[in-house]
Amino acid sequence: MTTRNGTRVIAIEEHFLDPEVKAVMAANGMRPLGPEIGRRLDDGGALHIKEMDEAGIDMQVLSHSPPGTQWLDAATAVSMTRGVNDRLKLWVDRDPTRFAAFAALPTQEPDAAANELERCVDKLGFKGAMIYGLAAGQVFFDDKRFWPIFERAAALDVPIYLHPAPPHPTMVDIYLKDYLADYPTIAGPAWGFGIETATAALRMVLSGVFDKYPNLKIILGHLGEGIPFQLHRMSESLSHVGAASKRPNAMTWFRDVFCDRFWITTSGNFSTPALMCSMIEMGADRILYAVDWPFVMNQPGTDWIEELRISPDDRRKLLHGNAETLLKL
Numbered sequence: 001m002t003t004r005n006g007t008r009v010i011a012i013e014e015h016f017l018d019p020e021v022k023a024v025m026a027a028n029g030m031r032p033l034g035p036e037i038g039r040r041l042d043d044g045g046a047l048h049i050k051e052m053d054e055a056g057i058d059m060q061v062l063s064h065s066p067p068g069t070q071w072l073d074a075a076t077a078v079s080m081t082r083g084v085n086d087r088l089k090l091w092v093d094r095d096p097t098r099f100a101a102f103a104a105l106p107t108q109e110p111d112a113a114a115n116e117l118e119r120c121v122d123k124l125g126f127k128g129a130m131i132y133g134l135a136a137g138q139v140f141f142d143d144k145r146f147w148p149i150f151e152r153a154a155a156l157d158v159p160i161y162l163h164p165a166p167p168h169p170t171m172v173d174i175y176l177k178d179y180l181a182d183y184p185t186i187a188g189p190a191w192g193f194g195i196e197t198a199t200a201a202l203r204m205v206l207s208g209v210f211d212k213y214p215n216l217k218i219i220l221g222h223l224g225e226g227i228p229f230q231l232h233r234m235s236e237s238l239s240h241v242g243a244a245s246k247r248p249n250a251m252t253w254f255r256d257v258f259c260d261r262f263w264i265t266t267s268g269n270f271s272t273p274a275l276m277c278s279m280i281e282m283g284a285d286r287i288l289y290a291v292d293w294p295f296v297m298n299q300p301g302t303d304w305i306e307e308l309r310i311s312p313d314d315r316r317k318l319l320h321g322n323a324e325t326l327l328k329l
């Protein structure tokens with residue numbers, strides 16, 4: 001299929017809210033961010049398609065909105081996440097040319113999460129999984145207890161998308177609280193999300209999980225949550241002392257792992273300078289298109305890519321080719 005944009009467009013961080021999860025969220029006093037986002041998150045597909053058509057997006061890779069089922073108690077999460085993924089499969093099956101899926105995982109029980117990932121990939125045809133922020137809002141995912149999930153993803157050869165979620169309250173309290181009332185997004189997309197998710201990615205590299213599972217592939221949204229801009233400084237500084245300095249390729253170790261094991265998307269970050277930095281640091285093969293619908297609308301992304309002056313080859317990679325390769329679409 002060719003859209004009005006002249007090339008196939010696949011967007012890979014596009015959210016929905018499962019009706020059962022919505023009900024337990026409501027029962028716990030959790031609400032989507034306003035009626036406009038709420039209306040789009042749980043529309044079941046029709047609004048997705050309408051707004052995809054209007055903006056020339058051919059395919060969305062769907063993922064649950066944060067924090068998925070990660071906030072539930074473990075037993076509820078394990079059973080409810082199966083239902084979430086089964087309902088998502090029915091959705092994709094209604095329109096397989098327009099939708100593909102990332103699994104939600106009950107990360108409270110890492111072995112169950114690994115099994116659910118395998119079921120979703122092998123039986124349901126899902127393309128990977130999305131996990132959010134801190135596990136249960138408390139622990140970074142580099143903790144060894146979660147490695148069974150990464151081991152399975154590597155064995156299945158599917159990526160894990162590391163997505164932001166509300167940051168730890170202690171971080172918000174110490175770093176941001178004074179300005180939160182006047183600038184509520186500073187704990188979210190304006191700053192807190194990126195800081196925390198970049199920290200999660202950094203910690204994953206330091207943990208050695210990529211030494212253990214060399215085929216592990218991680219996706220970051222929002223053009224890498226700031227890491228491409230910091231990559232030289234992080235890599236160089238880490239090499240001076242400590243564990244990185246003992247690596248044979250100390251000077252470039254962090255950069256090498258990041259550029260080899262991570263892919264990034266444009267979700268919510270339609271910035272040409274930031275894209276240029278990312279392309280120079282990581283290469284055009286590492287950057288995939290995403291919108292972050294409905295937290296970000298489709299049309300600003302379309303306006304941006306229509307104006308974007310990159311080579312036809314890089315354009316095809318960004319808009320669909322890299323997604324087709326990484327996600328086997």
Ligand code: GRE
Binds near residue numbers: 065066164292295296
């Ligand atoms: C996101 O999914 O990236 C997101 C939210 C909430 C607010 C903004 C945002 O979940 O980008």
Ligand code: ZN
Binds near residue numbers: 015163221267
């Ligand atoms: Zn998102």
